Amino acid sequence: MHDLSCVVHLHSVHSDGTGTVEEIARAAKGIDVVLLTDHDTMAAEPGWYGDVLVLVGEEVSPKGSNHYLAFGLDSPIDHTGMDAADIVRAVREAGGFGFAAHPFSKGSERFRQAPMPWTDLSCVDGIEVWSFVSDIAERIDSIPQALRFLARPEHLAADPPEENLREWDRLNAERRVVGIGGVDAHQFGRRILGRRVVRLMGYRRTFRQLRTHVLVNELPSRDLDHDRAQVYDALRDGRCYIAVDHLARPAGFAFWEEDGDVHARVPQPADIRLLRDGVEVARTAGAELDHAAAGAGAYRVEVRLGGRVWILSNPVRLT
Ligand SMILES: [Zn+2]
Numbered sequence: 001m002h003d004l005s006c007v008v009h010l011h012s013v014h015s016d017g018t019g020t021v022e023e024i025a026r027a028a029k030g031i032d033v034v035l036l037t038d039h040d041t042m043a044a045e046p047g048w049y050g051d052v053l054v055l056v057g058e059e060v061s062p063k064g065s066n067h068y069l070a071f072g073l074d075s076p077i078d079h080t081g082m083d084a085a086d087i088v089r090a091v092r093e094a095g096g097f098g099f100a101a102h103p104f105s106k107g108s109e110r111f112r113q114a115p116m117p118w119t120d121l122s123c124v125d126g127i128e129v130w131s132f133v134s135d136i137a138e139r140i141d142s143i144p145q146a147l148r149f150l151a152r153p154e155h156l157a158a159d160p161p162e163e164n165l166r167e168w169d170r171l172n173a174e175r176r177v178v179g180i181g182g183v184d185a186h187q188f189g190r191r192i193l194g195r196r197v198v199r200l201m202g203y204r205r206t207f208r209q210l211r212t213h214v215l216v217n218e219l220p221s222r223d224l225d226h227d228r229a230q231v232y233d234a235l236r237d238g239r240c241y242i243a244v245d246h247l248a249r250p251a252g253f254a255f256w257e258e259d260g261d262v263h264a265r266v267p268q269p270a271d272i273r274l275l276r277d278g279v280e281v282a283r284t285a286g287a288e289l290d291h292a293a294a295g296a297g298a299y300r301v302e303v304r305l306g307g308r309v310w311i312l313s314n315p316v317r318l319t
């Protein structure tokens with residue numbers, strides 16, 4: 001299988017982002033795939049922009065809650081009057097699939113940002129378990145802290161909120177719920193008369209923080225339909241993992257089940273924890289973890305480098 005690095009969940013000038021699709025693709029140099037999700041529109045043009053494949057999904061964005069990152073649609077969903085389950089169903093009926101966006105959002109009192117959570121996760125089969133911008137924005141509660149974040153984003157961005165992971169484990173104990181890491185990049189700043197005058201947290205910096213890697217069967221061929229299908233099939237099937245690429249290159253990471261045993265491989269020695277239904281069952285310092293006769297449950301691994309989360313696998317289910 002081939003490992004493609006993706007940035008997922010971002011906004012362009014087609015909704016409330018400040019960058020054009022061309023600018024975003026340039027900022028994504030070195031990344032394989034950009035999955036755009038403008039609010040309630042699919043106006044951006046998918047395709048190859050240089051060496052970057054840009055795919056166009058939609059962030060279905062009802063006011064206040066239940067934002068849904070939907071892919072594989074031909075046109076945006078009219079979500080008027082829809083609740084969480086209606087949105088998931090409408091996307092599925094249109095041939096698409098999706099992920100609950102910032103599902104555990106609590107908002108920020110300091111910055112008067114209202115929470116935008118999911119009201120009911122029992123209907124979803126995918127979530128943005130780590131939402132870079134929302135998770136950080138909600139941790140920042142003072143202006144000095146905000147400035148420190150802008151100077152050194154990686155300090156505050158260290159790990160996904162523990163409660164997100166617990167909630168994800170709870171969901172996976174019952175059924176498979178694929179997890180992705182989303183950046184929710186808008187590029188902080190303002191465009192005035194078409195010129196950007198402020199640019200504090202640019203797309204390029206955000207893209208370094210958090211990526212979702214997909215494992216595809218065939219390498220991209222520069223045929224849009226073929227390449228899009230490869231990426232979407234991997235995301236639907238949960239053949240993907242979340243990584244903080246700037247800590248170290250994660251490509252080569254693998255986690256699988258074989259005859260009731262589970263195995264993890266990482267491209268360099270690290271702290272590997274194996275969890276079963278959210279509870280640690282094995283841990284090793286090294287590049288390999290093998291766990292025999294693991295027993296029924298949802299297994300996933302968390303890999304840390306220097307104490308920081310580097311890689312989060314998706315769960316493997318044993319019955
Ligand atoms: Zn949103």
Ligand SMILES: [Zn+2]
Nearest residue numbers: 009011059184
């Ligand atoms: Zn968003």
